[in-house]
Amino acid sequence: MIISSSIIASLAAYIYCTFLIVSIPVSVYLLYCFFSMAFTGGTRLSFRILRRLRIVWSGNGVKEYKRVMIIGAGEAGAMVIKELKNHPEMGLKPVVAIDDDKAKHGSKILGVPVYGGRERIKEIAKQKAIDEIIVAMPSAPRSEIRAILNECKKTKCKLKTLPGIYELINGKITVKHIRDVRIEDLLGREPVKINLEEISQYLKGQVVLVTGGGGSIGSELCRQVARFEPKKLLILDIYENNAYMLHLELLRRHPELDQEVLIGSVQDRPRMEDIFAKYRPDVVFHAAAHKHVPLMESNPTEAIKNNVFGTLNVAECADKYGTKRFVLISTDKAVNPTNIMGATKRVAEMIIQAMDAHSKTEFVAVRFGNVLGSDGSVIPLFKKQIEEGGPVTVTHPEVNRYFMTIPEAVQLVIQAGAMAKGGEIFVLDMGEPVKIVDLARDLIRLSGFEPDVDIKIEFTGLRPGEKLYEELLMAEEGLTATKHEKIFIGKPMFSDLDTLRKELDNLKRILVGSDEGLVEYMERLERLISDSKRLVRIA
Template identity: 45%
Template sequence: MLFVDSVLLLAVIMLSFSIRVGHFYLPEGVLFYWVVFSAPIVAIPIFVRFGLYRAVIRYIGFKELWAIVQAVSLYALVLGVIGYRVADWYMTDVDNVVSSVILINWLLAIIAIGGSRMIGRWLLSETGSRKRTNVVIYGAGSAGRQLSNALTQSNDYKMAAFIDNNAALLGQSIHGINVVSRHDLGRLIEKKNVTEVLLAIPSLTRAERNEIIHFLEPYSVLVRSLPSVSELAQGKLRIADLRDVTIKDLLGRDSVAPNSDLLGLNIANKVVMVTGAGGSIGSELCRQILALKPQVLVLFDQSEFALYGIHKELINVGMTNVQILQLLGSVTNYKRLSHILQRFDVNTIYHAAAYKHVPMVESNNAEGVSNNIFGTLTCAQAAIDHGVDTFVLISTDKAVRPTNTMGATKRVAELVLQTLAVGCNTRFSMVRFGNVLNSSGSVIPLFKEQIKEGGPITVTDPEIQRYFMTIPEAVELVIQAGAMAEGGDVFVLDMGEPVRILDLAQKMIRLSGLQVKDKLNPNGDIEIKFTGLRPGEKLYEELLIGGNVSKTNNPMILRAEEEMLAWGDLKLILDELEQAVDSGDQVKLRQLLIKAVPGFKPQSLITDILYEA
């Protein structure tokens, strides 16, 4: 750039003289040497001092252009002083035109020096344009403009347009990019090959975000989004802040502000134990419990791998004032549980340990009963024997009028706690909710993997529906519900509206920028195949057995009044169940589950792998 600037400055000053006198003019004599040598000799040190040669041409912006104006202005001023002195010393016949030349030279030099860099930036940006992704930014506000600035410095993206719902902005231009209506998106996709829409309105409510995403769904574009205002760190936006819009953005809801008193009631400065600590729900319980500052957090799990993972994660949080303990063991081992509760004087237990995968438990009925029913019973008895204050069971909507062994075992576990709560100092409660997003074994991670592999996506039935909730929201409500317990309470979380799994699959395909392949669109990308209901699976899930419910202090948590068995009657069934498990009597086991849970209507015959009809 030194050589280019020198040539440009010489050309500019000679052009300035020519413009002033009205014809091509080449200075002669002493004035010629002044023109040839003074311009670059004066300018280059000034340009170096102002950092013009440190700026990267590809990323030149307003600050660099302002530095050019300042540097050229100082150069023109110094050169003008020299020009006056030369004209005065050597009594040249052009001293009367020097003042005009100074002004013309200043303007032309700004254009030449600044323009050369902008042309260089344009040429460099065009070099990689063939490989760049054409994008549209949805939102022409502050975040959208900052994101646009970031994109101009990227080799990966090329801006096609801004989209905004504000009619006052339509037809205007920001950074040379037009602002258009969202109804022009189809035209942009066709004419400019737009493949991504970047949602840059961090202040949107979830309902507003959902409306925009629903609008974008029919288009074959990948939708990416900036985080919400609460998630954005202060400072300049980066392209790295963008994340793919996921199904969580559509299924999640605007959260209700938690009751901080309830959150900390059973946790703050207490010894808290989480069984199944390495699972989807258990691990999130551990994260939120740690943030509420217990005295000791006991992580209990039978999976060495899962326990190691959550313990390592929590240790890295750096809360040195909380003792975090990792303990291996099974919830069916009373002696192990007894030693732990006695050693650490546990105040609160969140019982998340369970086998929950419906087809898996259908193939392993005896283990499902052993872990889900007798594991809960063993934990509860140990809690009573060692004076635990609060015991919260993580239950499921599949416990309501179950059609599978897993749901039936969870309902029996609820009955166990309801019965033990009578006349007991330990406050037992259970919290019942539906599917959580991205939990292990759920359809969403499966669909993601199937889309990544090019399909097909497998859906069991076109009409199957499920309730969904984010894991953090569910856990936050579980903690609050447990704090409201009086003993034997069955809490039910408001899951919102059920979602049809077929619709879920179609949305995930479209959010990936792909098209559904079907009879109407045989050239689509991802096919959806129906495989039929699996053993124990039902089309619709429910949250309430009866209609007797009451509100709590949190509108997202309901208290259900449901029937229970007397301990004597339940104990007889449990004893027989234990014998059936020990003997591997699958027929007896099923009969006893139906006896304990009259609403249990098995959807399939016995499919346990060890069962011989």
């Protein structure tokens, strides 16, 4: 650019002087062109050289950069290489590129050679003493990214990646977009496709109540509901700190949103009556629940009061005050439950199915598995254990779970709500189950350590009420596909509201009794669940 500009300027001067019949030796024009290039280009070049010398070299003359491998020799890869070269302060030097396209092998991108395909990642990383690997393939399917990351895991390199192309503004890549590989990247789950028009029809202009709104699922529900222009968003939670922080976040992101934080417990029936009578919510997302399996085994009365009777309170208020749609957030642990938490969530499902058969409100439940990064999940626990130098504790080498990300789960919950007719238990496609020990090993590697070498993994044994494998649907419930590829419907199983109320009244009396009643109410709870099919026949 500098050379062409200098030549054009010299030619323009020559033409201008010739037109004015001014006689100037040709050597003057040549010298003008030369000095123009030298001073303009030299100044910029000197600045770049000085900047690189200042940053790349330390005071004792030792180089301070990490050798980087770029996965993907396409447009994104070229942009990453250019950005790294333009920002030496990052201390990252691109030395080699990898691409599966054999036509690119042996070529160079901005001076960086393309050596081979993904099968050579481990070999070349060792040969070139690579410190970090950046996966620059924003338009590739998540499944392909997962496969490539699995190859990268065989090295001891730090892994970084770019967000998906749908996350990039105008498709332009900068150094700010380069981030560490997260555990959800290794799951390889594709972005959720939702029907915006369908969702907008039941949320836009409506009063929406989210119970448990300050929790990991509830807060994400609030964030996503805010996008669909509700008339008013009610954030109900018993813990004021989380709810307040969410309130401030929504004020920044959606200043136009009419929102209100309500502090209260779903166990408090008078409080629920006041809220429903005052605000008359059109749509309710019931996410308030106790969910930690071991804690609920030790505190079964609290699990029952919150998950069973709390759900009953909110559901009956929704029916009484004319709520149009009620969506219960359920769990895979409600399937053939072996613990108190799962049993209480199964009873909660039975409550909304029974209520639906006798109410104008459309009651539905959405059931899914573990959510990555949610409060109290294994990921934050593993990260803390790794930060402390280990060991990372896993209950059993064969234990596995279904996982999805928080935004993915919530998008499907909202989509399922749009498809509700009443009485359904929607089951989300969780993909393939993941072994917890594999998750632990991946997280250790992503943290830059070697499993069982730098960080030990210890097996502690299954906890009370914990399953080795999770299920998503009872066999007798059946499974029906919907128009959404990731959402299925289980057949309604329970509709005898009178029998259910009688059983719940008995359960409530036992709860306020002495500790000697613990075994009895637990047996009553188990019988209530196991007899659900019989109750359907009675109905």
